[in-house]
Amino acid sequence: MSDRFNGDILAVIGDANPSFDGFNRAINAYRQTGSVIKPFVYLTALERPSQFSLITELDDRAFSLTATDGSVWTPKNYDEQEYGPTALSEALVNSYNLSTARLALDVGVEKVIDVMYRSGFQRELFAFPSLALGAQEMSPYELLRLYQLLASNGQKLQNSIVKQVVDAQGQTLDRFAVTAEQVVSPQAVYLVNTLLQDVVTRGTARSLGAKLP
Secondary structure: OEOOOOOOEOOOOOOOOOOOOOOOHHHHOOEEOHHHHHHHHHHHHHOOOOOOOOOOEEEEOOOOEEOOOOOEEOOOOOOOOOOEEEEHHHHHHOOOHHHHHHHHHHHOHHHHHHHHHHOOOOOOOOOOHHHHHOOOEEOHHHHHHHHHHHHOOOEEEEOOOOOEEEOOOOOEEEEOOOEEEEOOOHHHHHHHHHHHHHHHHHOOOHHHHHHOO
């Protein structure tokens, strides 16, 4: 958990048993991200206001891609339905896989990765189309850093778990200041955050919105 304004790490829970000193799942457990990565596809698109807006029509129809090794990728929506022409806003609010994957191909998967690198993501990412639907693995801490970009209006915050080092008398020996750099359009971030609010009021996370109004 981090402070939404300055990025300070407020809590790290690495295991169901907080006194466990072994494997830290918050930092070292890598899992496929699933749909939580989708907002960054839409953020990449909305950084191009001359091409994309909330009412831009996306095509939510099935398609297949053949890789160089001959394998075929055929994404499907969760409910295995197709919704045809769909507004960009509705595609994210309803977490449609088909229109999200098509959007990633339209803007370029490399451009989506560039947004993640700008946010401070440090490990290598591969420009497979399936990245747009969460096929690549990340740790909870890495996802926190990505979402910090949305919480801080597009600023990359160089946050630290350690704020300062003091001696036995309480005198400060070293201090780690927070630095901020605007790396993504705040206008695009505002639009994505507005859509994410819609996700919990009328979209795929309505149950969460009911529990945390």
